Amino acid sequence: MSRNWRFVTTFAIALAIAPFITACGTETPPVGPVVRCSDGSVAPDNDVSRCPIIPPPESVSVTVSASTSFVGVAYPMSKVTISASGQSTNGKTVTVSITVNGSPSAVGSITLPEGNHNVCAVGTSSTGVKSNESCQTLAITWPGIHVRFVAVTPTGEYVPQGLWAVVDGADSVRVNSDGTGFVPTLSGLKDTAKVVVRGSNEVFPTLARVEKKYFGNYVQVSSVKSWTIPTGTYAGQTVVLSMEKAYKETLPQPTGLFPRWQKPGENGAYRYTVSGYTTYPIKVAVFRSRSNFTLSAVDEGKWWNRVNETNQTLGFNGFVQSDTTSVNASGGIRVVFDSSRTSGGVDNPTKGDYVFGTVTIGPGTSGTLVILDPQYGGVAKHELMHASAPFAHTCQYPSVMEQNCLRNVPNDLTPGDVAYWNLMRLVRGLERKYNTRFSLAQTHQGERVFLLGLLEDKVIVFGPEGW
Numbered sequence: 475m476s477r478n479w480r481f482v483t484t485f486a487i488a489l490a491i492a493p494f495i496t497a498c499g500t501e502t503p504p505v506g507p508v509v510r511c512s513d514g515s516v517a518p519d520n521d522v523s524r525c526p527i528i529p530p531p532e533s534v535s536v537t538v539s540a541s542t543s544f545v546g547v548a549y550p551m552s553k554v555t556i557s558a559s560g561q562s563t564n565g566k567t568v569t570v571s572i573t574v575n576g577s578p579s580a581v582g583s584i585t586l587p588e589g590n591h592n593v594c595a596v597g598t599s600s601t602g603v604k605s606n607e608s609c610q611t612l613a614i615t616w617p618g619i620h621v622r623f624v625a626v627t628p629t630g631e632y633v634p635q636g637l638w639a640v641v642d643g644a645d646s647v648r649v650n651s652d653g654t655g656f657v658p659t660l661s662g663l664k665d666t667a668k669v670v671v672r673g674s675n676e677v678f679p680t681l682a683r684v685e686k687k688y689f690g691n692y693v694q695v696s697s698v699k700s701w702t703i704p705t706g707t708y709a710g711q712t713v714v715l716s717m718e719k720a721y722k723e724t725l726p727q728p729t730g731l732f733p734r735w736q737k738p739g740e741n742g743a744y745r746y747t748v749s750g751y752t753t754y755p756i757k758v759a760v761f762r763s764r765s766n767f768t769l770s771a772v773d774e775g776k777w778w779n780r781v782n783e784t785n786q787t788l789g790f791n792g793f794v795q796s797d798t799t800s801v802n803a804s805g806g807i808r809v810v811f812d813s814s815r816t817s818g819g820v821d822n823p824t825k826g827d828y829v830f831g832t833v834t835i836g837p838g839t840s841g842t843l844v845i846l847d848p849q850y851g852g853v854a855k856h857e858l859m860h861a862s863a864p865f866a867h868t869c870q871y872p873s874v875m876e877q878n879c880l881r882n883v884p885n886d887l888t889p890g891d892v893a894y895w896n897l898m899r900l901v902r903g904l905e906r907k908y909n910t911r912f913s914l915a916q917t918h919q920g921e922r923v924f925l926l927g928l929l930e931d932k933v934i935v936f937g938p939e940g941w
């Protein structure tokens with residue numbers, strides 16, 4: 475007991491002496507600059523390694539993502555699923571709060587209309603530390619097909635009213651008065667969609683198989699069904715058009731007046747040719763150097779009479795007499811007199827726009843050029859039709875383009891010829907204007923299915939470059 479007491483006493487004396495020793499200056503004070511720790515305190519014994527360890531401040535970050543679905547909602551709404559997560563560098567629990575366009579929103583499924591939305595997230599850890607706000611723009615675009623519809627008329631173009639555009643037989647929209655419309659449809663997520671435009675009695679309905687690459691800008695050229703000739707010999711006469719007649723094969727040839735072709739290995743699908751000259755009148759020149767017999771001035775005069783009559787009949791200045799230099803330089807129709815044959819045609823019609831046509835006139839077995847005389851002038855005009863449009867032959871209506879029809883061929887262009895020749899020219903002009911190749915093929919299929927009750931043909935769609 476007493477020994478313990480002594481120990482305590484001794485210890486107390488030592489404590490009492492210690493200040494005295496210090497105060498007496500018996501210990502040397504620190505010299506030189508004071509070493510401080512990163513928190514500003516003086517480092518013990520000027521040794522930074524003895525500074526207290528300070529943990530780094532807590533940092534909170536947040537990530538947010540959103541996915542969009544259009545299933546089960548109606549345009550312009552979409553279903554948006556927002557997911558978010560926060561991370562604390564100290565491993566604390568982080569609560570995430572979301573705002574959409576500045577208003578608080580739940581994580582999970584919400585609906586938003588088409589357009590741009592600002593989605594932001596902030597994370598708050600259980601210690602109260604907040605993250606920076608993380609924002610992103612969510613751009614919602616409904617899938618669908620943009621449609622433009624225009625119809626050719628004898629005097630230009632026309633947008634009928636009351637049309638509907640229908641995609642895959644389900645989604646539809648009324649076409650605007652300017653011919654445009656957007657059909658919101660999940661078919662816009664597919665590779666191909668069937669687009670029908672119909673609803674006017676004045677124009678042919680159209681049926682198109684539209685590939686995805688055209689969904690943003692599908693332009694369809696159609697035609698009025700009834701063609702009233704505005705000028706020329708047949709002014710005021712009305713022709714009831716039919717694409718089915720224009721495309722009806724004239725055996726033994728594989729095409730009708732308007733050409734379309736089936737190629738091996740394409741499962742019976744048709745390639746349609748809509749084409750024309752880029753400018754009219756088409757320059758026409760007789761190439762004597764390419765002819766194999768001498769043409770008299772009288773006969774050449776007869777030829778030009780047939781050309782001028784054609785302009786009058788068409789009611790359009792389609793042809794102009796020119797010289798070989800001009801035709802060589804800028805295209806046109808080359809006329810050659812060749813004793814071996816009578817023919818006509820255009821170069822490269824599949825590209826849409828072509829430059830050259832050729833008419834070859836032969837005297838035939840008679841040894842004379844009677845085919846240039848008025849009573850036989852239909853032959854010369856027949857070849858001029860071949861050289862100015864991608865026309866073959868027809869037996870579907872009275873036509874100077876008849877061949878093997880087991881009846882007398884008209885000796886001049888008929889109202890039908892005038893209507894179809896100008897139709898082809900004007901449709902190609904609208905194709906060029908709107909940079910589209912959706913025209914007569916889809917007009918033909920629309921007529922087949924919706925007006926005639928026939929089956930849809932397979933059609934190969936090609937771009938502005940042609941095939």
Ligand SMILES: [Zn+2]
Nearest residue numbers: 856860867877
């Ligand atoms: Zn022919």
